[in-house]
Amino acid sequence: MSKLDYKKDYPLAEQRPELIQTPTGKTLEEINLENLLLDEVRIEDCRISQQTLEYQAQIAESAGSPQIAMNLRRAGELTRFDDEKILKIYSALRPFRSTKEDLLGIAEELEREGAVLNGAYVREAAAVYEKRKKLKGDKGSSL
Template sequence: MRYPLGEHEINSIKSKTGKKLSGITLDEIKKGNVTADDIKISKEMLYNQGQVAKESDNSELAKNFERASELVDVPDEVILEMYNKLRPNRSTKLELATMAKDLLEKYKAVNCAKLVMEAAEIYEKRGILL
């Protein structure tokens, strides 16, 4: 894939619902043919963006895209809860470990679960757990 994807890969980019980027136009929105779910990014596109980052020697950005692709199927309310629990002095180590377990078992978000456990270890060392 060539970057920027929106310019070079417009016909292969699909939303979470499978709608092609080229089909998401103002006219289609006005006609009611595009819903809010149609503009959500797909796992595949986030993964592809990660591959572009990796090929450009930006491994940290690639990891971020990979984790983001894992979160596509995680409900918004779960992500918001995670955000709040990952703030300093908001959770116990057990709560973070439970969150990581849920990410792994319920959503198969291996890299996100690993990141949460790394955060728990760092928070413990810094004394910013409940």
């Protein structure tokens, strides 16, 4: 399939609804109140999938925003992790929370689970934190 273009494929829900599937395999149409009442659809089904985020990334790219596209691709990888795990990674990336090894450990774990963009991203953070003294124990030390 050729890459999506904002001019003809956006909004996805209106222009290309057939492309959208939740990570649990539901179609966009199936996400409705009736199905919620019937327990055919649950909150876990109301999630965006990596594939949909990839489509949105292509759309952003076509509109001249490579940065938004990159963010959406990183986000796509994060769809496979639960809320708690994501919050834990976020905490680890905050200043003075982690050692370099902690961060590299997270990067490896991410890469192991297929989140390669995020893995590289955390590696990059580890290198910058080391240089700019944002690692655990660096607080109060001068550059």
